Amino acid sequence: MPRFHELTVRDVKKTIRDAVVVTLEPANGESFDFIQGQYLTFRRDFDGTEVRRSYSICAGRGEGVLQVGIKKVDGGAFSTWANEDLQPGMVLEAMEPMGSFHTPLDATAQRSYLGFAGGSGITPVLSILKTVLATEPRSDFTLVYANRGVNSIMFREELEDLKNLYMGRLNIIHVLESDAMDIDLFQGRVDAEKCAALFEHWIDVETVDTAFICGPEPMMLGIAKALKDHGLSEEQIKFELFASAQPGRLARKATSAEAGTQAARTQATVTLDGTTRSFEMDKDLSVLDAALENAMDAPYACKAGVCSTCKCRVIEGEVEMIANHALEDYEVERGYVLSCQSYPLTDRVVVDYDQ
Amino acid sequence: MTDEMNIADYLAQGGRLTNPANVPPRYRAELMKLMSIFVDSELAGAAGFADVINDGPGIKERIAAARIVLEKTDHADKVLRLMGEFGANTDRYVGHHPWTDRLPRDTAPGSARSAHDMRLSVFNYPLEGWVDAVVMNLLMGHAVSVQLEDMARVTYQPLAEALREVLPVERRHTELAEEGLERLTAEGQGAAIADSLSYWRPRVAAVFGDPSEERMAQLQAWGLRHASAPEMRAEWEKRLDAALTRLGLTETA
Numbered sequence: 120m121p122r123f124h125e126l127t128v129r130d131v132k133k134t135i136r137d138a139v140v141v142t143l144e145p146a147n148g149e150s151f152d153f154i155q156g157q158y159l160t161f162r163r164d165f166d167g168t169e170v171r172r173s174y175s176i177c178a179g180r181g182e183g184v185l186q187v188g189i190k191k192v193d194g195g196a197f198s199t200w201a202n203e204d205l206q207p208g209m210v211l212e213a214m215e216p217m218g219s220f221h222t223p224l225d226a227t228a229q230r231s232y233l234g235f236a237g238g239s240g241i242t243p244v245l246s247i248l249k250t251v252l253a254t255e256p257r258s259d260f261t262l263v264y265a266n267r268g269v270n271s272i273m274f275r276e277e278l279e280d281l282k283n284l285y286m287g288r289l290n291i292i293h294v295l296e297s298d299a300m301d302i303d304l305f306q307g308r309v310d311a312e313k314c315a316a317l318f319e320h321w322i323d324v325e326t327v328d329t330a331f332i333c334g335p336e337p338m339m340l341g342i343a344k345a346l347k348d349h350g351l352s353e354e355q356i357k358f359e360l361f362a363s364a365q366p367g368r369l370a371r372k373a374t375s376a377e378a379g380t381q382a383a384r385t386q387a388t389v390t391l392d393g394t395t396r397s398f399e400m401d402k403d404l405s406v407l408d409a410a411l412e413n414a415m416d417a418p419y420a421c422k423a424g425v426c427s428t429c430k431c432r433v434i435e436g437e438v439e440m441i442a443n444h445a446l447e448d449y450e451v452e453r454g455y456v457l458s459c460q461s462y463p464l465t466d467r468v469v470v471d472y473d474q
Numbered sequence: 475m476t477d478e479m480n481i482a483d484y485l486a487q488g489g490r491l492t493n494p495a496n497v498p499p500r501y502r503a504e505l506m507k508l509m510s511i512f513v514d515s516e517l518a519g520a521a522g523f524a525d526v527i528n529d530g531p532g533i534k535e536r537i538a539a540a541r542i543v544l545e546k547t548d549h550a551d552k553v554l555r556l557m558g559e560f561g562a563n564t565d566r567y568v569g570h571h572p573w574t575d576r577l578p579r580d581t582a583p584g585s586a587r588s589a590h591d592m593r594l595s596v597f598n599y600p601l602e603g604w605v606d607a608v609v610m611n612l613l614m615g616h617a618v619s620v621q622l623e624d625m626a627r628v629t630y631q632p633l634a635e636a637l638r639e640v641l642p643v644e645r646r647h648t649e650l651a652e653e654g655l656e657r658l659t660a661e662g663q664g665a666a667i668a669d670s671l672s673y674w675r676p677r678v679a680a681v682f683g684d685p686s687e688e689r690m691a692q693l694q695a696w697g698l699r700h701a702s703a704p705e706m707r708a709e710w711e712k713r714l715d716a717a718l719t720r721l722g723l724t725e726t727a
Contacts, residue, residue: 173495336484360492425506
């Protein structure tokens with residue numbers, strides 16, 4: 120099961136004006152193996168609010184280094200902090216690498232890969248192309264890289280170096296939105312039309328085995344459409360959506376506590392397996408988490424309000440259940456709640472897991 | 475580039491969501507539910523089948539049954555891992571339900587779940603011996619294929635990819651059931667097979683459930699469901715009847 124691990128920041132390097140490459144090292148000498156194209160989910164507390172953000176690994180699998188690229192987003196708490204305040208020696212918390220934006224590699228294979236990256240969408244694509252070119256010596260990779268202008272091209276120099284290293288096997292096409300290019304084809308947005316033009320003159324799409332697309336929504340749609348129009352199947356196209364707005368994952372939504380008082384803490388009494396215990400808990404903590412923190416072996420599984428394993432009955436007081444996808448109305452009427460989704464409203468709450 | 479786009483529009487135009495960070499909350503809830511039902515059904519199905527391995531008349535049959543148990547458990551693992559990426563506690567998940575629990579054999583078809591897991595209702599009924607297990611596997615196998623073909627088009631790409639790997643293996647389980655029934659028919663087990671068919675047919679038919687019209691429309695808009703329950707049930711009937719015709723089995727309902 121994914122857990123948070125401590126990672127020490129070894130290096131923070133600017134790649135363009137508003138993006139950094141962060142080099143990380145597992146703090147306890149743990150192994151942190153990743154597959155090319157995967158991402159790390161970080162968590163950090165900002166003024167009492169937990170923010171979780173995912174950033175793609177930009178290192179290749181065999182490089183022996185763990186690196187993520189973080190581009191500053193307007194109003195983004197985590198990315199702004201990472202770009203302005205993050206220093207070597209600091210410790211970050213991240214879950215082990217996740218994501219399925221990759222295909223299995225085979226050293227003996229001779230394949231043609233086509234990658235599309237929009238802006239910071241280059242991070243996982245860079246990881247993939249480095250790993251592919253190093254692992255499959257007979258395969259080639261074509262990258263179509265869309266940016267606003269020359270100044271916003273992340274990893275520009277590194278990509279040039281790679282082109283020299285993998286002469287003839289790595290082909291890079293820059294498409295810039297605003298800066299004038301010598302050839303019209305390389306200017307503008309990468310949409311279905313632009314793809315069709317590229318396929319006509321520059322990219323032999325018929326030989327492509329797998330295509331990777333990483334960028335914002337409209338770009339993904341346009342490219343996917345063009346690829347399908349040119350005969351690629353759903354299975355041959357791998358997506359990683361870099362949504363413009365990652366939904367924030369706050370520990371808990373702010374709610375108006377009409378039914379309760381302003382007190383931040385609750386006196387809780389919990390019965391489990393015939394044993395009753397009382398303790399004081401934060402109103403910002405779910406009933407389940409509070410029970411677990413107090414060394415009670417409360418049952419739970421999904422922690423998402425889906426599975427109903429953590430069901431308990433409220434005997435006294437009131438809680439607010441913020442999500443319920445498991446309990447029937449009649450159960451809720453009888454006072455049953457999902458403890459993973461329930462937060463105390465009253466200053467005293469009594470719940471029973473045995474009923 | 476314009477980066478702004480409504481996620482509903484994006485999905486409506488064939489877009490894919492690719493990781494927990496770009497999944498909106500309500501979509502996430504429905505997706506988790508979909509995945510829980512799949513995982514719980516695979517685990518409950520595997521657990522039920524594990525009990526009949528030794529009822530297999532020969533070594534080949536036992537190998538087939540053991541393989542089905544192994545592969546269904548593996549399928550649960552594939553999807554449970556995706557749930558883990560959303561924060562589900564996968565270690566506890568498997569251990570906390572009595573997956574072998576069943577209702578009494580004579581419980582009416584379509585009954586609600588007994589325990590608080592998300593398995594499909596059909597997995598609440600007990601298997602009675604080898605012939606019964608093979609018949610149930612054939613009926614449910616075709617139902618699983620129809621449902622998974624729909625689910626494999628899901629807009630959450632990691633789940634779609636996992637299910638595309640699962641589908642051929644589940645299809646093979648159904649083939650094994652058909653091969654098994656062919657042998658049992660040849661051995662003169664026709665009456666027992668007919669009994670089991672009439673027991674399981676209404677119970678498997680009940681797994682094709684439709685949510686309320688409003689919710690179904692939402693699920694379809696998000697690309698989490700496609701075909702309706704009646705459509706899927708009709709497709710299942712068609713495939714099942716074709717299989718029974720191949721086997722020369724005419725059901726005595």
